[in-house]
Amino acid sequence: MSCEFVKQVALYADDEMDRADQEKMAAHIPGCMECTSTLANHLDLKKAVRIAGNKFSAPPDLHAAIFRQIRQDQTPQRQGVSAWWKWISAPVTAVLFAVVVLLSLPQKNNLGKNGEESLLAELVDQHVVALSSANPVDVISEDRHTVKPWFQGKLPYTFNLPEDKGSPFKLVGGKLTYARQTAGAELLYMAGQHKVSVFIYQANSRQEKPLHKFRELSFNCTHWQQNGLEFYMLTDAQDEADRLATMLQEVNRS
Amino acid sequence: MSGLQNKDFEKLALPLLDPLYNFARWLCGGPDEARDLVQETMIKALRGIGSFREGTNFRAWMFRILRNTFLTSRTGLERRNTEQEDEDGFEDSVVTHETPELTLIRRADTELVQRCIALLPANFQEVLLLADVEEMKYQEVAEALDIPVGTVMSRLARARGKLREHVLEMMGTRKTQGIRA
Numbered sequence: 001m002s003c004e005f006v007k008q009v010a011l012y013a014d015d016e017m018d019r020a021d022q023e024k025m026a027a028h029i030p031g032c033m034e035c036t037s038t039l040a041n042h043l044d045l046k047k048a049v050r051i052a053g054n055k056f057s058a059p060p061d062l063h064a065a066i067f068r069q070i071r072q073d074q075t076p077q078r079q080g081v082s083a084w085w086k087w088i089s090a091p092v093t094a095v096l097f098a099v100v101v102l103l104s105l106p107q108k109n110n111l112g113k114n115g116e117e118s119l120l121a122e123l124v125d126q127h128v129v130a131l132s133s134a135n136p137v138d139v140i141s142e143d144r145h146t147v148k149p150w151f152q153g154k155l156p157y158t159f160n161l162p163e164d165k166g167s168p169f170k171l172v173g174g175k176l177t178y179a180r181q182t183a184g185a186e187l188l189y190m191a192g193q194h195k196v197s198v199f200i201y202q203a204n205s206r207q208e209k210p211l212h213k214f215r216e217l218s219f220n221c222t223h224w225q226q227n228g229l230e231f232y233m234l235t236d237a238q239d240e241a242d243r244l245a246t247m248l249q250e251v252n253r254s
Numbered sequence: 255m256s257g258l259q260n261k262d263f264e265k266l267a268l269p270l271l272d273p274l275y276n277f278a279r280w281l282c283g284g285p286d287e288a289r290d291l292v293q294e295t296m297i298k299a300l301r302g303i304g305s306f307r308e309g310t311n312f313r314a315w316m317f318r319i320l321r322n323t324f325l326t327s328r329t330g331l332e333r334r335n336t337e338q339e340d341e342d343g344f345e346d347s348v349v350t351h352e353t354p355e356l357t358l359i360r361r362a363d364t365e366l367v368q369r370c371i372a373l374l375p376a377n378f379q380e381v382l383l384l385a386d387v388e389e390m391k392y393q394e395v396a397e398a399l400d401i402p403v404g405t406v407m408s409r410l411a412r413a414r415g416k417l418r419e420h421v422l423e424m425m426g427t428r429k430t431q432g433i434r435a
Contacts, residue, residue, distance in 0.1 A: 010411060014385065016392055045414055046386050048421075052367035053387035058275035062289055066271070066296045070264060117389065 003034045013042035015217055026218035026236060030131065040132040043125040050118070120232070122179040124216050127197040127234040130188055136195075137173030137188050147174045151185050157202050159185065159229055162247035168192065169244055191240035196233060198248065203230040211245060213238075227252055263303050266312050267296060273313075273388055274320055280383055281324050281376070291327065295320040314397035317384065321399065362421050370420035378413035385410055 005028050011017050012025045029035045130136040139150040144161035151158070154176050164171055170190045177186035177199065184201040209225035222233040222245050231248060235241045274295060278288035299306075299319050306315055324330040371379060384395045385406070395410075396403045 010414075014392070014410075042414075045418060048362060048364075048367045049371065049382060049386040049417070050389070052364045053280070053371060053383050054276060055368055056276045056279040056288070058271045058292065059285070059289065062275065062292065063268070063271060066268075066293055067264075069293065069297055070300055121389065 003032050005029075005032065005035050006038050009035055009038045010042055012217070013039055013046060022218050030236070036128075036132040040129055043128050047122060047125045050121070119180055120216055120221065123197075123199055123232050123234060124219060124221075126177055126179070126186060126199070127195075127219065130186070130197050131195055136175075137186075138175035140173040142171050144171060147171060147187065150174065151176070155183055155185060155202075157229065159200050160251040161187070162244075162251045164189070164247075167243070167247065168240060169196070169247075189244060191235070191237055191244070194235055194237040194240060196235040196237070196241060196244060198244070199232040199234075201230045201232075203228050211249075213242075224249065263300055267299060267316065270313060270316050271296075274316060276387070277317065277380075277383055278320060278324070280371070280379060281321075282327075282329055287327070287329060291320060291324055294323050298323060311394055311397055313388075314390070314394045317388075317398035318400060321380070362425060366424055367417075367421060370417055370424060373420050374413060374416055377409060378416060381406060381409045382413040382417065 005025065008017070008021070008025060012022065012029075015022075017025060025035075029039060139147055141147050141150075142164075144163070148158070148161050151174065161171065168191055172188040172190055172195075174185055174187045177184050179199070179201070182201060184199055187198040187200070189196040189198065203225050206228055207225065208227075209223070211222060211224045213220065213222050215221065216234075219234050219236055220238045220241055222231075222241055224231050224245065226249060229252060231245070233241055233245055233248075271292065275288060275292050278291045278295075279285065282288045282291060295316065299316055302319070306312065371382065374382065380399065381395060384390045384398055385392070390398065392403050392406045392410075395406045399406070401409075
């Protein structure tokens with residue numbers, strides 16, 4: 001028997017539903033195997049296309065050629081400029097161009113707004129896979145002293161996990177994960193019937209960033225950066241996420 | 255009349271250079287033609303900046319210029335004359351269950367998926383690239399391709415269905431070759 005919601009899954013995966021339908025779908029999916037697996041398939045395919053389709057980068061000299069042409073197009077507006085400006089405009093343009101190129105190069109490595117959105121999309125995919133998979137983690141243990149050492153030698157950094165005894169959380173385990181070709185840790189917690197995915201990556205800077213909460217595909221997302229580490233937390237339960245984020249922040253203070 | 259100035263154009267257009275070039279390479283195939291196409295697009299956009307309506311989508315506007323420029327090129331004309339895929343049936347390719355084959359997509363490597371995207375008809379390829387690589391909303395894709403949103407949805411569903419078929423087919427072939435080897 002086919003679920004009546006399954007035809008809407010593509011719209012949900014593409015983030016094309018209005019808020020009310022999106023919330024209805026978010027509430028329905030965890031209880032429906034058909035929709036969960038269909039969503040996982042959609043997200044897998046979208047992710048594969050996103051990575052494979054982003055194949056080509058503009059050659060560096062194309063930037064130069066276009067910049068030159070834009071400048072040429074602006075030339076008629078400069079009628080009446082003094083003779084000395086004409087002499088220095090070429091070197092000034094060259095220097096400006098070099099600055100623009102130099103400023104634009106590091107953006108490939110740092111995450112700009114688009115980069116962050118793209119990273120978030122990958123993390124949401126991975127959280128959904130964790131929700132639907134029968135084997136969501138590679139190291140299965142409720143003991144943080146087992147899970148944390150498992151990452152040793154697999155990641156070029158380390159992190160601390162909070163003691164969850166007496167809290168509403170139960171550590172399920174962890175696995176190595178990749179987003180934007182970078183290795184990171186994915187930890188899975190249970191908060192009652194809700195699953196919470198915590199992703200930990202090495203940050204691009206030592207800059208501290210406070211908790212930032214937002215929603216993506218009806219999942220509650222929390223992001224913060226501390227002590228050279230970048231944390232993303234995804235779940236469908238908000239109060240629990242806040243408390244777990246605070247616990248993680250406390251144990252990872254420098 | 256647009257209030258955008260040339261300096262605004264640089265600020266808005268230069269970050270789109272890589273996405274436009276990527277899209278152009280998929281459309282054209284070769285690096286030289288893609289390069290010319292992007293360059294021509296940029297110049298056309300700069301000269302036509304007055305026709306850009308502020309408040310509308312600049313990215314969709316740029317992709318639209320690139321695509322229209324491509325369609326008037328030799329390769330574009332050739333491609334326009336080749337048969338395009340039918341587009342009826344949004345629901346056709348909705349996956350309603352997980353088969354063991356579908357889990358193969360998770361294991362498909364990037365190169366294989368790239369080969370499968372290249373096998374898609376042009377009208378499927380472009381809608382897929384704009385929606386899933388550029389992460390455009392349906393409305394934005396519709397503006398870039400100058401087609402109704404409903405067509406974007408049906409074309410996208412069919413494109414994904416075809417892509418799935420190609421991936422599974424190639425994975426199957428590879429598996430068989432592996433066994434033979």
